[in-house]
Amino acid sequence: MPAAELAVQGLVKAFPGPLPVLDGVSFDVAAGEFVSVIGPSGCGKSTLFNVIAGLDRPDAGRVLVDGADATGRVDPFAYMPQQDLLFPWRTVLDNTTLGLEVAGIGRAAARERARRLFVPFGLAGFENARPFELSGGMRQRAALLRTVVQDRPVLLLDEPFGALDSMTRTDMQTWLAQVRTRFDWTVLLITHDIREAVFLSDRVVVLAPRPTRVHREVPVGLPQPRTAGMITSPGFAAVEAELLDALRARL
Amino acid sequence: MSETEIHPRTVPPVPAPRTAAAPAPRSPGSRLRGLLGRIGPALLLVSVGLLAWQWCVTAFAIRPQVLPSPARVLEQGWAYRDQIWANTVPTLQVTAVGFAVSLALGWALAVAVDFSPWLRRALTPLLVASQTLPIIAIAPLLIIWFGFGLLPKVVVIALVTFFPVAVGLIEGFAATDRQATNLLRSMGATRWQQFRYVRLPGAMPAFFTALRIGITYAVTGAIFAEYVGATAGLGIFMNLQKNSFRTDLVLAAVAVTALLSITLFALTHVVQRLLIPWYGKDRRARG
Numbered sequence: 001m002p003a004a005e006l007a008v009q010g011l012v013k014a015f016p017g018p019l020p021v022l023d024g025v026s027f028d029v030a031a032g033e034f035v036s037v038i039g040p041s042g043c044g045k046s047t048l049f050n051v052i053a054g055l056d057r058p059d060a061g062r063v064l065v066d067g068a069d070a071t072g073r074v075d076p077f078a079y080m081p082q083q084d085l086l087f088p089w090r091t092v093l094d095n096t097t098l099g100l101e102v103a104g105i106g107r108a109a110a111r112e113r114a115r116r117l118f119v120p121f122g123l124a125g126f127e128n129a130r131p132f133e134l135s136g137g138m139r140q141r142a143a144l145l146r147t148v149v150q151d152r153p154v155l156l157l158d159e160p161f162g163a164l165d166s167m168t169r170t171d172m173q174t175w176l177a178q179v180r181t182r183f184d185w186t187v188l189l190i191t192h193d194i195r196e197a198v199f200l201s202d203r204v205v206v207l208a209p210r211p212t213r214v215h216r217e218v219p220v221g222l223p224q225p226r227t228a229g230m231i232t233s234p235g236f237a238a239v240e241a242e243l244l245d246a247l248r249a250r251l
Numbered sequence: 252m253s254e255t256e257i258h259p260r261t262v263p264p265v266p267a268p269r270t271a272a273a274p275a276p277r278s279p280g281s282r283l284r285g286l287l288g289r290i291g292p293a294l295l296l297v298s299v300g301l302l303a304w305q306w307c308v309t310a311f312a313i314r315p316q317v318l319p320s321p322a323r324v325l326e327q328g329w330a331y332r333d334q335i336w337a338n339t340v341p342t343l344q345v346t347a348v349g350f351a352v353s354l355a356l357g358w359a360l361a362v363a364v365d366f367s368p369w370l371r372r373a374l375t376p377l378l379v380a381s382q383t384l385p386i387i388a389i390a391p392l393l394i395i396w397f398g399f400g401l402l403p404k405v406v407v408i409a410l411v412t413f414f415p416v417a418v419g420l421i422e423g424f425a426a427t428d429r430q431a432t433n434l435l436r437s438m439g440a441t442r443w444q445q446f447r448y449v450r451l452p453g454a455m456p457a458f459f460t461a462l463r464i465g466i467t468y469a470v471t472g473a474i475f476a477e478y479v480g481a482t483a484g485l486g487i488f489m490n491l492q493k494n495s496f497r498t499d500l501v502l503a504a505v506a507v508t509a510l511l512s513i514t515l516f517a518l519t520h521v522v523q524r525l526l527i528p529w530y531g532k533d534r535r536a537r538g
Binding site: 050053054055074075077078079081082083085087088089098099101102103130131132133150 | 428430431433434435436437438439440444448449452453455527529530532533536
């Protein structure tokens with residue numbers, strides 16, 4: 001499935017309480033673009049994600065994929081939660097095929113499709129291992145493999161590296177920056193890590209805290225593919241400073 | 252669904268995997284030591300207790316009708332081994348049938364409750380109430396209603412073991428990670444698929460805990476049901492021996508009951524290791 005464009009239009013979502021959590025959130029993600037959403041903690045990032053992913057229904061607003069209404073639908077999105085959620089009763093390979101099995105694809109065909117991604121995902125040789133035999137970074141790559149192998153138009157990654165130690169996180173970011181230039185993915189990433197957002201994204205959406213609206217959109221004009229050396233470049237620092245300012249202005 | 256997009260155009264480099272070292276396979280020797288380490292303390296404690304008991308009986312010249320020495324219990328138990336065995340088999344049968352019924356009911360109810368919040372609200376009070384029934388008062392009534400056969404005993408065992416099994420399973424299903432449920436929903440999983448792929452396997456550790464509690468209750472339940480009225484079984488054997496002041500044989504039957512419970516308890520661990528081999532390894536890996 002080719003990468004699709006995503007449009008989020010005026011999403012409103014309230015839970016019992018004084019303020020709506022989402023108060024008209026709108027932004028676009030072009031086909032093949034990598035966009036990060038950052039915001040202070042508790043600003044409703046996860047609610048936004050659940051609404052986009054079709055897990056929660058918005059009170060108002062729409063989600064469009066390639067122009068078609070996808071509000072409340074799960075099938076255009078492959079969702080990767082913060083925890084790896086690899087199940088210990090399945091082998092690594094069978095964990096990665098779970099989404100395909102749920103979709104009714106036969107076991108052999110599902111395994112064949114997932115197996116092809118084990119080399120680029122650095123998991124070759126671990127097909128029949130159990131999740132607890134993997135390191136933290138490998139577990140996260142297996143979770144990402146399980147996400148992308150579903151071949152859905154848009155990838156939603158919810159703080160995928162949040163639980164990793166900082167060395168492993170840097171490795172994973174470098175790896176993802178490279179692997180994503182070789183696939184045709186539309187990615188929306190939630191993070192609270194400004195550096196991660198700059199390093200991985202084409203554009204960063206800054207959310208203002210509750211009630212949550214889009215506060216700024218900052219393009220990242222760094223060349224692709226990103227390399228670890230860019231983190232110390234002046235261009236990188238400038239974008240980082242701009243985002244930091246944008247976040248501070250709202251606090 | 253085309254395959255070209257998902258296939259890498261070139262293979263990107265991969266960070267060196269930081270793999271957790273696989274645990275080294277354990278040698279038979281260390282396994283034996285491990286077993287000894289686990290049951291050694293219990294064996295030691297029991298031995299000390301038995302020795303103290305033996306010494307008291309001898310030192311204070313207690314009559315065997317009041318308190319026989321462990322040696323006498325062993326000796327008389329061995330002398331009457333045919334009778335004891337003949338009464339152990341029916342008890343085992345009753346336990347097996349009763350517990351099987353209890354498991355079937357517990358599973359059916361727990362699955363039903365997991366799929367229906369309405370049933371959960373309707374049945375939870377009944378489940379709790381079933382535990383407050385004074386079995387000691389009800390068991391004789393069961394004999395009056397159902398006779399001396401299998402049925403009243405199965406009912407007693409089901410009454411005492413059904414609750415831990417059902418509650419263990421219900422809570423095991425309900426303990427499913429919310430994020431895991433969301434992940435499955437995002438994949439488009441139906442409620443049944445969520446149950447099959449996550450809730451059911453995830454509840455297995457809780458089920459085995461419940462199974463262990465249930466199986467020990469099942470043996471005591473069987474003994475109790477037989478004590479009230481039966482044609483054969485360790486329960487009725489104990490009752491008859493008590494009436495003829497054969498305290499030693501009562502205690503011999505008690506020892507057999509304890510052995511039975513421990514064996515069944517250990518058996519649940521064996522079954523667990525066969526059915527969910529991932530569980531222990533996963534827990535060890537997480538530390």
